Amino acid sequence: MITKSADQVVAPANVPSLNIGSESGTWLLFVPISGLDLGNTKNNEFHVQRVTFVSKERLIRVRRRFGFPFTMAQYAKKHPIFFEHVVNRASTFALVRMTGKADAVQGGLIALVRDELAILSLSQLGFGARYQNARPAISREYSSGSLSYMLLNTETDSSKRHTSVSGKYNELALDERWRSYQKDVFFFSLLRMLNKKSGIANGWRLDLRNAAILAGKSQQSSDVAECFLWNMIAIELLLTRQGDLYSSALPARAEAFIGWTSDWVLEDYEARIKSIYRKRCDLVHSGRRDQLSIDDVLFSDIILLNVFTNIVRHPKLFNSKESIVKFSERVQAEHVLGLKSKVRPKTLMFSRRKYGSEEYKKI
Numbered sequence: 001m002i003t004k005s006a007d008q009v010v011a012p013a014n015v016p017s018l019n020i021g022s023e024s025g026t027w028l029l030f031v032p033i034s035g036l037d038l039g040n041t042k043n044n045e046f047h048v049q050r051v052t053f054v055s056k057e058r059l060i061r062v063r064r065r066f067g068f069p070f071t072m073a074q075y076a077k078k079h080p081i082f083f084e085h086v087v088n089r090a091s092t093f094a095l096v097r098m099t100g101k102a103d104a105v106q107g108g109l110i111a112l113v114r115d116e117l118a119i120l121s122l123s124q125l126g127f128g129a130r131y132q133n134a135r136p137a138i139s140r141e142y143s144s145g146s147l148s149y150m151l152l153n154t155e156t157d158s159s160k161r162h163t164s165v166s167g168k169y170n171e172l173a174l175d176e177r178w179r180s181y182q183k184d185v186f187f188f189s190l191l192r193m194l195n196k197k198s199g200i201a202n203g204w205r206l207d208l209r210n211a212a213i214l215a216g217k218s219q220q221s222s223d224v225a226e227c228f229l230w231n232m233i234a235i236e237l238l239l240t241r242q243g244d245l246y247s248s249a250l251p252a253r254a255e256a257f258i259g260w261t262s263d264w265v266l267e268d269y270e271a272r273i274k275s276i277y278r279k280r281c282d283l284v285h286s287g288r289r290d291q292l293s294i295d296d297v298l299f300s301d302i303i304l305l306n307v308f309t310n311i312v313r314h315p316k317l318f319n320s321k322e323s324i325v326k327f328s329e330r331v332q333a334e335h336v337l338g339l340k341s342k343v344r345p346k347t348l349m350f351s352r353r354k355y356g357s358e359e360y361k362k363i
Contacts, residue, residue: 279292
């Protein structure tokens with residue numbers, strides 16, 4: 001058996017040295033995950049698409065299913081340092097396989113885990129306060145830290161010291177409270193669509209996946225501009241198509257989904273959507289970060305939450321991008337003709353968080 005550690009190939013004396021990177025086979029990525037607690041998930045496993053997240057206790061039972069050639073005890077003897085400093089300190093792991101040459105599949109496997117962690121992070125949308133979000137990650141590549149500084153008045157002897165935690169330090173717990181919330185909104189329905197358990201167009205499924213990844217990255221981030229931009233791109237992926245005039249298409253398509261609510265009128269959602277789209281353009285084309293606020297991020301969360309929820313809860317009605325466009329056009333036609341709405345299904349939903357003062361201070 002040949003092993004590789006710290007980019008060095010180590011081979012037993014009776015086995016010729018090989019370039020592991022060019023070796024073909026079915027490779028299993030076994031990687032610790034931080035910021036994720038599987039809670040009381042069934043069998044201590046959670047499957048997104050291609051990646052399965054398992055608890056440490058579950059590893060022994062899934063070993064044969066995933067193709068581990070040796071037992072965990074045998075691997076611990078072969079790689080004592082890795083197990084002592086990495087494996088033994090983690091409680092959750094990701095498992096995913098890919099066939100090809102080692103160097104060719106390694107980056108793809110890591111990217112898969114990061115993407116599916118982002119999809120899993122999307123489940124935090126609307127679930128809790130953004131500043132309390134978790135950032136599930138491979139190993140501890142996005143560990144939290146601290147922000148410390150001193151503010152000095154150069155004209156007096158006054159000074160002010162500050163120390164606070166930076167980054168995401170909570171865990172995403174897939175517990176009963178989390179599961180109950182997801183049953184009421186979009187996440188479980190989204191996973192069924194991504195895993196081809198509902199009849200939607202393949203291109204639309206790819207758009208949903210990409211939107212989920214970007215919106216999940218937004219939930220993971222602590223940077224206002226980054227959170228805002230990922231959200232806006234996700235909204236555009238869900239509601240617009242190439243050739244649209246986005247400044248008018250976005251509010252019209254959003255109105256089709258949530259224009260029936262009192263918030264649409266009372267909070268002037270149409271004007272606010274136009275405003276955040278202008279800010280999105282100024283950010284992308286002129287780098288205008290200064291115009292953005294946490295309120296812009298939280299408002300884009302509301303739009304994204306309700307668009308996702310209503311799309312995935314109606315897979316037969318919204319089975320392609322074209323169906324989204326046609327739905328919006330029929331709703332707009334009713335408005336023009338002054339007709340009572342019959343296009344919108346009565347099962348459309350609207351939900352939003354009530355934000356506390358702390359939620360406007362940091363994300």
